[in-house]
Amino acid sequence: MQARTRAILIILAVVIVVVGGFLFVRRAEAPEPxxxxxxxxxxxxxxxxxxxxxxxxxxxxxQTVTVNYTGTAFSPSAVTIRAGDTVKFTxxxxxxxxxxxxxxxxxxxxPDLSSSTLASGASYSxxxxxxxxxxxxxxxxxxxxxxxxxx
Numbered sequence: 001m002q003a004r005t006r007a008i009l010i011i012l013a014v015v016i017v018v019v020g021g022f023l024f025v026r027r028a029e030a031p032e033p034x035x036x037x038x039x040x041x042x043x044x045x046x047x048x049x050x051x052x053x054x055x056x057x058x059x060x061x062x063q064t065v066t067v068n069y070t071g072t073a074f075s076p077s078a079v080t081i082r083a084g085d086t087v088k089f090t091x092x093x094x095x096x097x098x099x100x101x102x103x104x105x106x107x108x109x110x111p112d113l114s115s116s117t118l119a120s121g122a123s124y125s126x127x128x129x130x131x132x133x134x135x136x137x138x139x140x141x142x143x144x145x146x147x148x149x150x151x
Contacts, residue, residue: 064125067146068092069099069138074146083129083150089115090123095140099124102135104142110134 064086065079071093079087089099096117101110113136115124128134128150138144 062086062127064088066090069097069144071095072141073144074136074138077146078149079146080149080151081128083131084127085150086125086127087148088123088125089118089136091118091120094120096120097141097144098139099126099136100139102137102145104137104139107139 060082062084063081065081066088067079068075068090069092074089081087091097096119097115098117099113099115100107101113103109107114110130113126113134115126118124128148131150134148134150136146136148
């Protein structure tokens with residue numbers, strides 16, 4: 001039995017040495033805790049100030065231009081406006097109209113320019129934001145056309 005007890009003690013000693021070595025190595029790898037830092041005594045830096053921009057010419061307020069449909073044509077048939085201005089299309093004819101961008105019948109030049117059906121006396125306003133020359137027409141009478149030039 002003594003040999004058996006001796007073997008158990010040797011195995012137990014080896015296990016203790018291995019576990020102790022593992023814990024020692026692991027502790028050596030752990031970072032040292034940092035000492036508590038003292039509150040900063042520096043003044044906060046001021047927020048950067050935006051540089052003043054030179055003032056250009058004041059932009060005029062957006063305008064509204066009225067285009068009337070007479071029953072056979074738009075009047076005026078061509079208008080020139082600035083980006084951000086609005087064109088108010090009024091149906092002064094006796095039948096319904098549908099103001100839409102070109103080309104007829106697909107209206108892809110400016111798809112948002114589409115009033116749907118406007119009864120006699122009704123109006124539709126559209127604010128032009130894109131520069132260019134924009135054709136429009138009465139979808140129910142495609143020969144009634146006009147142009148809005150946006151500068």
